[in-house]
Amino acid sequence: MWIFFVLPGTILLVLVLGFPAFQSILYSIYPEGGGSSYNLNNYSILFSDSVFRQVFGNTVLFVILSVASHLLLGLGVALVLNREIFAKPLFRLIALLPWVVPDVVVGIIWRWMFDPVYGAFNDLLIKAGLISTHVQWLSNPKLALPSVIFVNLWRGFPFVMLILLAGLQSIPSVLYEAAAIDGASWWQLFARITLPSLKKMLVVALALDIVWEVRRFGLIQAMTQGGPGNITEVLSTYIYKQYFQFFRFEYASAVAVVMTAALLMVSLPYIWMISQEE
Amino acid sequence: MSFEIQIKFEFQTERRRGKMKWFRISSYVVLGMVVLIGFSSFVNAQEKVTLRFSDWHLAEAPWDKTLAEAMALFEQRNPNIKIALEPVSYKDKETKYTVEIAAGKGPDIFHLHAFSLPMFFDKGYAKDLTPFIEKEGGAKFLEPWYPLCINMMKHKGKVHAMPGDYMSMVLIYNTELFKEAGLDPKKPPKTWEEFLEYNIKLTKPPERWGVAVLGAKDPGFELRFSPFLWSFGGDYLTPDNKKSALNTPEAKEAFKYFIELYTKYKVMPPGVPTMNAQDVRTQVAHRKIAWEIGSGWSAPIINSINPELKAFDVLAAAPLPSKKKKVTTIWLSSWVMNPNTKHPKEAWELLKFITSKEMELNWFVKNRVTSSRKDVSEKAPEILKDKFASVIASQLPYGKVVPQIPQWPEIMDAFTTAVQEAFTEMKTPEKALADAHERINGILARKK
Numbered sequence: 004m005w006i007f008f009v010l011p012g013t014i015l016l017v018l019v020l021g022f023p024a025f026q027s028i029l030y031s032i033y034p035e036g037g038g039s040s041y042n043l044n045n046y047s048i049l050f051s052d053s054v055f056r057q058v059f060g061n062t063v064l065f066v067i068l069s070v071a072s073h074l075l076l077g078l079g080v081a082l083v084l085n086r087e088i089f090a091k092p093l094f095r096l097i098a099l100l101p102w103v104v105p106d107v108v109v110g111i112i113w114r115w116m117f118d119p120v121y122g123a124f125n126d127l128l129i130k131a132g133l134i135s136t137h138v139q140w141l142s143n144p145k146l147a148l149p150s151v152i153f154v155n156l157w158r159g160f161p162f163v164m165l166i167l168l169a170g171l172q173s174i175p176s177v178l179y180e181a182a183a184i185d186g187a188s189w190w191q192l193f194a195r196i197t198l199p200s201l202k203k204m205l206v207v208a209l210a211l212d213i214v215w216e217v218r219r220f221g222l223i224q225a226m227t228q229g230g231p232g233n234i235t236e237v238l239s240t241y242i243y244k245q246y247f248q249f250f251r252f253e254y255a256s257a258v259a260v261v262m263t264a265a266l267l268m269v270s271l272p273y274i275w276m277i278s279q280e281e
Numbered sequence: 282m283s284f285e286i287q288i289k290f291e292f293q294t295e296r297r298r299g300k301m302k303w304f305r306i307s308s309y310v311v312l313g314m315v316v317l318i319g320f321s322s323f324v325n326a327q328e329k330v331t332l333r334f335s336d337w338h339l340a341e342a343p344w345d346k347t348l349a350e351a352m353a354l355f356e357q358r359n360p361n362i363k364i365a366l367e368p369v370s371y372k373d374k375e376t377k378y379t380v381e382i383a384a385g386k387g388p389d390i391f392h393l394h395a396f397s398l399p400m401f402f403d404k405g406y407a408k409d410l411t412p413f414i415e416k417e418g419g420a421k422f423l424e425p426w427y428p429l430c431i432n433m434m435k436h437k438g439k440v441h442a443m444p445g446d447y448m449s450m451v452l453i454y455n456t457e458l459f460k461e462a463g464l465d466p467k468k469p470p471k472t473w474e475e476f477l478e479y480n481i482k483l484t485k486p487p488e489r490w491g492v493a494v495l496g497a498k499d500p501g502f503e504l505r506f507s508p509f510l511w512s513f514g515g516d517y518l519t520p521d522n523k524k525s526a527l528n529t530p531e532a533k534e535a536f537k538y539f540i541e542l543y544t545k546y547k548v549m550p551p552g553v554p555t556m557n558a559q560d561v562r563t564q565v566a567h568r569k570i571a572w573e574i575g576s577g578w579s580a581p582i583i584n585s586i587n588p589e590l591k592a593f594d595v596l597a598a599a600p601l602p603s604k605k606k607k608v609t610t611i612w613l614s615s616w617v618m619n620p621n622t623k624h625p626k627e628a629w630e631l632l633k634f635i636t637s638k639e640m641e642l643n644w645f646v647k648n649r650v651t652s653s654r655k656d657v658s659e660k661a662p663e664i665l666k667d668k669f670a671s672v673i674a675s676q677l678p679y680g681k682v683v684p685q686i687p688q689w690p691e692i693m694d695a696f697t698t699a700v701q702e703a704f705t706e707m708k709t710p711e712k713a714l715a716d717a718h719e720r721i722n723g724i725l726a727r728k729k
Contacts, residue, residue, distance in 0.1 A: 035727075048727070054720075114555075118552060119550075119551035119552040120487075120550055120551060120552060120564070120569060137487070137551060139551050139552055141552070141555050142551070142552050142553070142554040142555050142704070142705060143705065144705045144707045227555060228497060228498045228499075229498070230497065230498055230554065230555060230697075230698070230701045231554045231555065231701035231702065231704065231705045231707070232698050232701050232702040232705070232707055233698060234707075243376075244694065247375060247376040247379055247380075248375065248376075248690050248691075248694070249688075249690050249691040249694070250379070250400050250403070250404060250687065250690075251691075
């Protein structure tokens with residue numbers, strides 16, 4: 004009888020996820036420009052393409068720096084918001100705000116803020132005495148990717164913060180009280196109680212954030228469209244461009260399959276951890 | 282006992298009769314309603330056909346109002362057709378239409394710029410209009426349009442789209458800023474050397490710069506950059522469209538000149554490598570730059586961004602400067618019928634309406650775009666007397682179109698990547714152009 008309970012869900016999953024995934028794999032081995040036999044030519048083109056290699060490298064850099072900064076800031080803010088501070092609910096709400104704004108909207112807003120002629124960001128920094136002249140945040144090849152990562156830090160840290168805050172609240176206060184009686188320092192409390200207790204939450208946040216950052220599209224597309232040159236081009240914007248602007252369905256599918264495979268590999272520790280718990 | 286049974290029987294019979302009566306009445310009512318609904322649906326199906334009409338202009342002022350009014354007029358004249366308006370952003374239109382058409386759906390009629398057509402033709406995403414045109418009189422029906430425009434609508438010899446706006450790119454400049462810089466607004470530059478001299482005089486950073494040409498990876502880039510390349514005697518591809526022609530001395534000279542306006546002479550404002558067409562128009566609207574390369578759409582849009590500028594009075598148009606050749610880029614838009622349309626007859630009526638002489642003139646009067654119809658662009662007094670349209674129409678004979686091949690968007694992406702790399706000094710202009718040349722040859726070789 005159990006099969007009747009899982010059948011509707013399974014059919015839905017196959018239709019919504021399985022069919023497009025299968026179609027993409029099929030497309031990826033279909034010869035570009037038509038042909039009769041399936042082959043791996045699209046994959047061979049992909050791995051010999053210098054732009055793809057650059058895009059892959061950009062994606063790795065973007066994801067590592069974004070996730071690392073999310074974890075650091077998310078943990079820091081979660082620690083602060085877990086303490087008894089003035090107007091705690093209000094600060095928790097404010098900290099969550101960047102996360103609820105859609106990606107594309109964040110991209111457009113920051114693109115305007117970074118504008119070298121009209122942008123508020125330069126004015127703010129000049130008034131604060133941090134810079135003396137207007138900086139081209141998105142047109143400068145050395146600053147474009149860090150600028151996008153900075154905006155992504157602002158936009159994405161609340162998600163990590165939320166998970167870690169939930170983890171912090173589940174740590175029994177008696178542990179801290181006992182350690183304090185034994186004369187433990189702030190650092191010892193953090194290193195011996197907080198971090199070990201947050202281990203599972205950190206893995207969950209890390210795995211989910213990696214998956215989301217690899218798929219990050221709207222923010223980068225709205226801010227730089229992958230430019231200048233290919234400095235901020237990542238896999239998701241590259242696939243979009245190949246599929247919808249160049250109509251290279253087969254090649255775009257091959258890139259998408261590689262991206263999915265890479266994502267599955269980084270998700271395995273998370274899946275393993277969940278299955279161990281069960 | 283038998284009397285009681287008799288009474289009970291009669292009572293039950295009466296109840297049954299009553300039930301039957303109600304059942305009969307209810308049946309008649311239900312039947313009547315079914316017939317009524319069926320008839321009304323039939324009448325509706327016969328009388329009202331809904332056509333989905335999509336255009337990026339629907340998301341732009343002042344075009345949105347003009348189109349809504351025109352569609353209301355069409356509905357009034359064709360009471361059996363209802364138009365559902367579907368705005369789309371200029372940048373995302375190809376994405377939206379591709380996805381929807383591939384899924385067997387999509388708007389019945391949609392608007393594209395002509396350089397997207399080869400990709401849509403290649404994928405079978407545009408309906409063959411030949412049968413409709415034949416019914417209207419064939420070649421005679423197409424006579425009012427410029428032959429170049431009709432040729433660009435053809436795929437394998439058959440017309441698969443109808444031409445829309447047809448304009449040349451010109452200089453749009455602020456006459457007041459010219460006067461402030463000591464330049465005569467009646468004497469715009471004729472050569473690219475003069476253009477540089479004017480820009481140097483107009484540039485007073487951080488208040489003002491001379492010109493801005495969009496550097497973002499945007500479909501509008503090629504409209505603005507191509508006249509530089511072509512007038513220096515260069516080109517993107519060889520005449521057979523098989524190889525890149527960016528390694529010629531003329532192409533190298535044009536590319537270097539264009540890049541140095543930003544890197545060496547600094548007559549363009551900061552941020553040009555990421556600017557799109559709207560960013561540039563915003564700078565014109567707020568007097569941050571003195572001119573741009575634009576066309577009929579420029580003044581209305583600039584006016585809508587900053588009405589205080591009084592764009593129609595302050596701005597003027599002039600032919601683009603030249604070097605070896607007098608040449609400009611042609612802007613041509615097109616109207617496409619979705620091959621998935623369930624109402625081809627009605628969709629054709631709409632296509633005929635939006636490309637009619639009456640509507641083409643209407644688009645000009647309301648939005649200053651000139652037409653691909655000779656009987657409008659060459660004859661309408663409204664166009665011939667207009668200070669912008671007269672210049673735009675005068676440059677049509679010098680117009681040139683970018684190569685109409687499916688690989689074009691990818692080639693342009695490789696080229697704009699090179700422009701951004703040179704603008705931001707990641708590479709020298711020579712190196713950036715040489716890399717683009719190699720990449721474009723790779724693209725063309727792969728698709729052979």
